[in-house]
Amino acid sequence: MNLYEMKYYLIFIGVLFMGLNLVSQTNIELLSYEPSECKDVFFKNWHKIQNRILEVNKNEYSLNYKICVVTSCDGAEGGSVELKGDTLNLMFHGSRYYRVHTKKVNDSIDEIFEEWVEPMSECKCMYNLLFKIKGLPIKSYVVKANGKRIRKSKHKFKLRRTLPAFDVVGNDTINYIDICGLKQGVHVSYLNDGRLRSKMNYLNDEKISGLDNVNYNFNGYGKVETFMLNKKYTIRKFYNKGKWVKTCDTDGTYDEGTNCKYIN
Numbered sequence: 001m002n003l004y005e006m007k008y009y010l011i012f013i014g015v016l017f018m019g020l021n022l023v024s025q026t027n028i029e030l031l032s033y034e035p036s037e038c039k040d041v042f043f044k045n046w047h048k049i050q051n052r053i054l055e056v057n058k059n060e061y062s063l064n065y066k067i068c069v070v071t072s073c074d075g076a077e078g079g080s081v082e083l084k085g086d087t088l089n090l091m092f093h094g095s096r097y098y099r100v101h102t103k104k105v106n107d108s109i110d111e112i113f114e115e116w117v118e119p120m121s122e123c124k125c126m127y128n129l130l131f132k133i134k135g136l137p138i139k140s141y142v143v144k145a146n147g148k149r150i151r152k153s154k155h156k157f158k159l160r161r162t163l164p165a166f167d168v169v170g171n172d173t174i175n176y177i178d179i180c181g182l183k184q185g186v187h188v189s190y191l192n193d194g195r196l197r198s199k200m201n202y203l204n205d206e207k208i209s210g211l212d213n214v215n216y217n218f219n220g221y222g223k224v225e226t227f228m229l230n231k232k233y234t235i236r237k238f239y240n241k242g243k244w245v246k247t248c249d250t251d252g253t254y255d256e257g258t259n260c261k262y263i264n
Contacts, residue, residue, distance in 0.1 A: 033079030038125035
């Protein structure tokens with residue numbers, strides 16, 4: 001075989017392998033797609049949650065990927081898969097409709113556009129999505145969710161630091177900030193003169209219960225506390241001698257409040 005023949009032989013072999021690769025890429029089938037119910041996300045935390053792989057397992061019928069994603073409410077109704085080389089793209093979308101419209105280029109030409117349109121939603125949900133895929137060889141893949149790389153992780157939130165931060169007062173651990181940068185447990189703060197300003201319980205950076213704020217010598221009262229219980233606020237007002245005299249419901253601000261109860 002001369003060099004000329006060898007060149008075309010190698011081209012033929014390359015084209016053959018490309019063809020086999022294309023066949024392998026298209027020879028997969030999404031047997032089923034199962035989204036979980038919407039899990040509410042605290043509005044300040046939705047961008048802190050990381051899309052990630054939860055588990056990968058196989059059975060005699062399919063190779064199964066379970067992933068966690070945050071997207072818009074009703075944003076995971078449908079799913080599909082795509083394999084390109086060693087990259088597996090797990091795709092999800094919300095309710096959408098197909099639209100055909102035209103755009104005038106000039107007086108004589110209209111350009112036709114065809115597209116899927118997904119309505120925008122401001123609220124966010126966390127979903128667990130299960131993709132059961134047939135014909136997918138068992139190997140390591142670069143996995144993407146809607147085109148963005150995801151990895152397996154036990155951490156719900158994105159990591160922000162290598163070690164947690166906290167204070168120890170007596171035998172109590174307070175002001176704990178975990179490796180994701182989120183407040184956990186009891187957080188206490190003081191005014192410059194040493195008086196208590198707040199003592200609040202947190203879970204994943206969200207206020208749960210406790211003393212949210214204290215204002216001293218406020219509107220004729222010696223002390224006014226904003227207190228949270230079961231995510232509902234009340235105002236507690238005290239006279240100068242520390243006598244508790246009035247409690248009102250509030251939205252968390254120092255207003256007069258509603259549904260007030262007086263203490264004799």
